[in-house]
Amino acid sequence: MSAAQQGHGPWSGVRVLDLTGLSGAYGTRVWAALGADVICVEPPGGNPIRSMPPLAPGHDGPEASLWWAYYAASKRSVVLDPTDAADAASLVKLIASADVVLDDAMPATQQAYPWLADAGEGGLGVAGIVERFPHLTWVSITPFGMTGPRRHWRSSNLIAWASCGLASTVGFPHGPPLAPAGEIGVLMHGASLHAVIGSMMSVRARNQAAAAGEPALGQTIDLSLQEVGLWLSPETGVPLYLDDQVPRPRAGNRRPVTSPMGMYPASDGYVAIIAIQPAHWNAMAQWVHELTGNEGILDEIFIDIVVRREALEAVDAWVEELTTRFTKQELFVEGQRRRIPITPVNTVGDLRHDPHLEAVGWWRPEEHPVLGTYTVPGSPFTTDGDWWAWQRAPMLGEHTDEVLSRASLGITL
Amino acid sequence: MMASADRRPLSGIRVFEISIAVAAPCCGKAMAHHGAEVFKVEAHSYPDVARAFGSAWARDAELADVFCDTGPYVPEMSAGKRSVGLELKQPEALEAAMRLLATCDVFLTNFAAPGIAELGLDYESVKQVRPDIIYAGMTGFGVDPDKPYYPFRAFGPNQAPLVGWDALTGFPHEEPAGIPSIAPPDYMGGLHTMLAIVTALHERDRTGEGRFLDISQLETTVSFLGPYLVGQGLGVPEPFRNGNRVSWAAPAGIYPCAGDDRWVAVEVPDDEAWQALAGLAEWSDVPAHDASGQAALSTYPHGTLADRIEHHDAIDTELADWTSRRSPQQAAAELQALGIAAYEVLNHTGVLSDPQVHDRRPYSIAPSPRLGRDLFVRNPVRMSDTPPYVARAGPNMGGDTVDVLTEIGYADDDVDQMVADGTAFVDARPDVVLERPFDRWYESVGIAEFYDAEGNITGGNQ
Numbered sequence: 001m002s003a004a005q006q007g008h009g010p011w012s013g014v015r016v017l018d019l020t021g022l023s024g025a026y027g028t029r030v031w032a033a034l035g036a037d038v039i040c041v042e043p044p045g046g047n048p049i050r051s052m053p054p055l056a057p058g059h060d061g062p063e064a065s066l067w068w069a070y071y072a073a074s075k076r077s078v079v080l081d082p083t084d085a086a087d088a089a090s091l092v093k094l095i096a097s098a099d100v101v102l103d104d105a106m107p108a109t110q111q112a113y114p115w116l117a118d119a120g121e122g123g124l125g126v127a128g129i130v131e132r133f134p135h136l137t138w139v140s141i142t143p144f145g146m147t148g149p150r151r152h153w154r155s156s157n158l159i160a161w162a163s164c165g166l167a168s169t170v171g172f173p174h175g176p177p178l179a180p181a182g183e184i185g186v187l188m189h190g191a192s193l194h195a196v197i198g199s200m201m202s203v204r205a206r207n208q209a210a211a212a213g214e215p216a217l218g219q220t221i222d223l224s225l226q227e228v229g230l231w232l233s234p235e236t237g238v239p240l241y242l243d244d245q246v247p248r249p250r251a252g253n254r255r256p257v258t259s260p261m262g263m264y265p266a267s268d269g270y271v272a273i274i275a276i277q278p279a280h281w282n283a284m285a286q287w288v289h290e291l292t293g294n295e296g297i298l299d300e301i302f303i304d305i306v307v308r309r310e311a312l313e314a315v316d317a318w319v320e321e322l323t324t325r326f327t328k329q330e331l332f333v334e335g336q337r338r339r340i341p342i343t344p345v346n347t348v349g350d351l352r353h354d355p356h357l358e359a360v361g362w363w364r365p366e367e368h369p370v371l372g373t374y375t376v377p378g379s380p381f382t383t384d385g386d387w388w389a390w391q392r393a394p395m396l397g398e399h400t401d402e403v404l405s406r407a408s409l410g411i412t413l
Numbered sequence: 414m415m416a417s418a419d420r421r422p423l424s425g426i427r428v429f430e431i432s433i434a435v436a437a438p439c440c441g442k443a444m445a446h447h448g449a450e451v452f453k454v455e456a457h458s459y460p461d462v463a464r465a466f467g468s469a470w471a472r473d474a475e476l477a478d479v480f481c482d483t484g485p486y487v488p489e490m491s492a493g494k495r496s497v498g499l500e501l502k503q504p505e506a507l508e509a510a511m512r513l514l515a516t517c518d519v520f521l522t523n524f525a526a527p528g529i530a531e532l533g534l535d536y537e538s539v540k541q542v543r544p545d546i547i548y549a550g551m552t553g554f555g556v557d558p559d560k561p562y563y564p565f566r567a568f569g570p571n572q573a574p575l576v577g578w579d580a581l582t583g584f585p586h587e588e589p590a591g592i593p594s595i596a597p598p599d600y601m602g603g604l605h606t607m608l609a610i611v612t613a614l615h616e617r618d619r620t621g622e623g624r625f626l627d628i629s630q631l632e633t634t635v636s637f638l639g640p641y642l643v644g645q646g647l648g649v650p651e652p653f654r655n656g657n658r659v660s661w662a663a664p665a666g667i668y669p670c671a672g673d674d675r676w677v678a679v680e681v682p683d684d685e686a687w688q689a690l691a692g693l694a695e696w697s698d699v700p701a702h703d704a705s706g707q708a709a710l711s712t713y714p715h716g717t718l719a720d721r722i723e724h725h726d727a728i729d730t731e732l733a734d735w736t737s738r739r740s741p742q743q744a745a746a747e748l749q750a751l752g753i754a755a756y757e758v759l760n761h762t763g764v765l766s767d768p769q770v771h772d773r774r775p776y777s778i779a780p781s782p783r784l785g786r787d788l789f790v791r792n793p794v795r796m797s798d799t800p801p802y803v804a805r806a807g808p809n810m811g812g813d814t815v816d817v818l819t820e821i822g823y824a825d826d827d828v829d830q831m832v833a834d835g836t837a838f839v840d841a842r843p844d845v846v847l848e849r850p851f852d853r854w855y856e857s858v859g860i861a862e863f864y865d866a867e868g869n870i871t872g873g874n875q
Contacts, residue, residue, distance in 0.1 A: 011612065011615065051661070053660040054644045066641075067640045071640075130797075144769050145773050148768070148773050149768050150749075154682065154755075155754050155756070158667075159680055162757065163678075163757075163759060165760060166595060169594050170592055170595070178590055180573075180582050181578035181592075182581045182582060182659075183581075183659040184637055184638060193601070193604040193608060194604065194794055197607050197794065200608070201796070201801075204423075204611065205796075207618070208420070209420060217798060217799075218798075220796075226775075232601075233597070235595045236594070237764070238776065238788070239776070240486075241761035242849075242851040243469075243849060243850075244485075253579075253583075254593070255593050262591070263574070263593075270588070271574075272571050272575075274571055336562075343572075343575040345591070346577045346580060348581075348645060348651050348652055349645060351638065355561050356560060356562040359561050360555060360557070362632060374643055374646050374647055377635065377638075379632070381626065381632065382555075385616070
C-alpha cells in the first residue's frame with residue numbers, strides 16, 4: 001500500500017497524476033513520500049526512466065533501472081495504452097479524480113491523446129481540460145515554454161544548461177563549456193521542484209478560493225526548462241552582466257581572484273579551499289608554516305588578497321606542499337577545526353561512506369520483489385513531525401487494477 | 414490591485430527572514446512572488462554579502478552610505494521584500510524582532526545553527542512568542558551538536574565539491590573542472606525549503622500546529638545522486654566525470670562552431686533522430702575517423718545506442734567538423750529540424766538576444782526606492798490565474814524599519830529613540846535615487862515585463 005492509501009503524511013488526500021519523465025520525477029518523489037497519492041501513468045512499454053542506466057547488475061526489464069527504483073519511490077503505477085479507446089477513457093476518469101496533472105512531453109502527449117490537442121486543432125487543449133474539471137491544476141514542463149518561436153524545440157539537461165547561459169562559464173579556458181555535474185541532471189531536478197512547488201501553490205490557492213466561497217480555481221502552469229535555468233543562475237545572468245559589463249569566461253577549477261581559492265590536490269584526490277577573509281588566510285598560513293617550516297608565508301604582506309593574487313603561483317605552490325601530504329578527509333576535518341573553509345571534492349563512493357551521513361542514520365534498507373534488498377538515501381530534510389513515508393518503487397502496472405476499479409464511473413469529456 | 418482581491422496562494426502569509434547570500438534569500442523571494450509579505454531583518458554589524466558587494470559603478474565616496482542598496486544581487490535575492498534594520502545583538506532590537514515574530518507565520522534563516530542560537534532566535538525561543546510558527550532552519554549539517562560535521566562551516570561555493578557535483582563536472586582525462594563560479598546547491602536548498610514550508614502551511618491549515626523544519630544542505634543536495642548511491646551497494650561501478658556525455662543518449666556533447674568561442678550543445682535523443690542525422694547527404698564525402706575504419710557518421714547510419722556510445726569519439730570528430738562550418742544558431746536550427754535536441758551555448762550577450770527570451774520576457778522591471786526601477790529574473794512558475802510577481806525590486810537596507818515597527822505597535826517616539834540609539838536603523842538618504850548605467854536600455858532591450866507599484870504589467874517593452 002502506498003503512503004497515501006494509509007492516509008499518512010501532510011499531503012494525504014491529494015491525488016497527482018504524474019505523466020513526466022526526468023524533469024518531474026524528483027519533485028513528485030518527494031511529494032509522494034509526503035503523502036500525496038502520486039500515480040505514474042505509463043504506456044505499456046513503461047516510463048522512459050525505466051530504461052535509464054545504471055541498471056541493477058544481473059537485471060534487465062522494466063524494474064532494473066536504479067533511476068526508476070529511486071525516483072518512483074512511494075508512487076503507484078498504472079499502465080494505459082493511448083491507442084486503446086477504453087484506456088483513453090480511463091485516463092479521463094483519472095484526470096477527473098486528480099488534483100494535479102504534471103506532464104513533460106508536449107506536444108507528444110497531445111498527439112497521443114487527440115482531445116488534448118490545442119483548441120484550434122480539434123481538441124480542448126490543456127486550458128479546456130481545466131475548464132472542464134475546474135478543481136484541476138495542469139502543469140506542463142517543456143523545454144522552452146508553451147509559447148514563443150521555439151516552443152516545439154527539443155531539449156535535455158545539457159541543452160537547458162546551454163540555453164540559460166550557465167554552461168558557457170563552466171570548464172577550463174582551453175576546453176568546451178560543460179554541464180555542471182554531468183548526467184546527474186541538476187537542472188531537471190530543479191525543474192521538478194519548481195513544478196511541484198507550483199502545484200502545491202495552486203492547490204493552496206484553489207482551497208482558499210473554495211473556503212471563501214469563490215468560484216472553483218483550477219489553473220494551468222507553464223514551466224520552461226530554459227527559464228528554470230535562468231532562475232537558478234543569476235551569477236551568470238543578464239542583470240549582473242548589464243550592471244558590471246564584465247564577461248564571465250571559463251576559468252577552470254581555480255578562481256584567479258586570490259589564493260588559495262579553488263581546487264587543490266590531496267594525496268587521494270582534491271579539496272576545495274576558499275580563503276578570502278583575513279582570518280581564513282592567517283589560519284591557512286599558520287598551518288603551512290607549522291607543517292613545512294615556511295617562514296615567508298607568515299609575512300603580513302600576504303594578508304592582502306591582492307598581493308596573494310600577484311604572487312598566485314608561489315602561494316599556490318606553498319599551499320600544495322601542505323595539501324598533497326594529507327587525504328582529502330584529513331584536510332577537511334583538520335582545516336575545519338582550524339576554521340578554514342575547506343571541503344573534500346567527494347566522489348559518490350566517498351559520500352556512500354561519509355561519517356556524518358552514517359552518524360545521522362541517513363541510510364535505510366529497502367526491499368524490492370525483483371531487485372532484492374539494497375540501501376537507499378534517507379529523506380532530503382527532516383522535521384519534528386511524522387512526515388515521511390517511503391515505499392519502494394512500483395512495478396510496471398502494479399496498481400492498474402486497484403486504481404481503475406475505484407476511478408469515478410461515467411465521466412467523459 | 415486591492416489586497417482583498419489578491420488570490421495568490423501565500424497572500425496573507427507573513428515571513429520573518431534572517432539570511433545571507435543565496436540559499437534562504439532565494440526562498441524568501443519566491444515566497445514574496447506568491448504573495449507572502451516577507452520581512453528581511455538585517456543589520457549593519459553582520460551585513461548580508463548581497464549588501465557588501467554593492468555595484469562597481471557606485472564605488473564612490475559620495476555614495477558610501479547608499480552603496481549597500483546598489484548591488485544587482487539585492488533585487489535578484491530580495492525583490493518584493495521589506496527590509497527591517499535591527500541590530501539584534503542589542504536587547505531592545507531583539508525584543509522588537511520578537512514582537513514582529515509574534516505576527517509572523519514563518520521564520521526563515523540560513524544562519525549557522527550556533528549563530529542563530531547566539532542571537533536568541535533558536536526554535537524554542539521563537540516558539541514562545543509564536544507557538545504555531547513554521548520554523549525553517551537551513552544549516553550546512555543539521556542541528557544536532559553531537560554529529561560529526563555540526564561545527565563545520567558551510568560556505569556557498571564549497572558545497573558543490575562536498576556533495577559530489579564538482580567531481581562529476583569535467584572530462585575523464587582532466588582534473589575535475591568543478592563549478593566554482595556558480596552556486597546551484599544554494600538554489601536547490603532554497604527550493605527544498607520552500608517545498609517544506611508550503612507543506613507545513615498545508616498541514617497547519619488542518620491541524621493549527623507549527624513545525625520545526627531542519628533543512629541540512631548536505632542531505633538535500635546529496636539526494637540528487639540517488640541512483641548512483643543505490644548502485645554503490647549493488648556493485649555498480651562508481652560514476653566518473655564524462656564531459657557532456659550521458660549513459661542513455663548518444664552522441665551528446667558541446668561542439669565548436671564558426672567564430673571565436675562559439676559552441677552548440679547537441680544531444681541525439683533516440684534512434685530515429687540518429688538515423689535522420691546519419692542520413693544527411695553531407696556525410697558521403699566525410700572519411701571515417703574511427704581507428705577501426707567503421708562506425709562513424711559517414712558509414713554507420715543504423716547503429717544502436719550501444720554502438721554510438723562505443724564509437725562516440727569518432728562521431729564527435731565528424732560532428733564537430735560539421736558544426737564548425739556553421740554558426741551556433743544555424744547548427745541548432747538544422748539539428749532541431751531533424752528531431753535532435755540542440756541549442757546555442759548562450760553567454761550573457763547570447764541570452765540578451767535569444768528569440769525565446771525576447772518572446773517570453775523572463776525578467777521583471779519593477780519600481781525600486783533607490784534606483785527608480787530595477788531588473789531581476791522572474792519566477793519561472795507561470796500560473797494562469799494566480800501568476801507570481803512582485804511590485805517592488807530590492808528594498809533599501811532598513812528602508813521599511815519605521816513602517817514595520819509602527820505597524821506592530823511601536824509609538825513614533827519609541828521608534829525615533831531606537832534609531833537614535835542605534836538598536837534600529839533606517840535607510841540612508843532615501844531621497845537619493847540613482848540610476849543604473851543601463852537603465853536607459855530597458856525600453857529597447859526587450860527581455861522584461863514592466864510592473865507598476867500595484868503589481869500590474871504596464872505593457873512591457875518593444
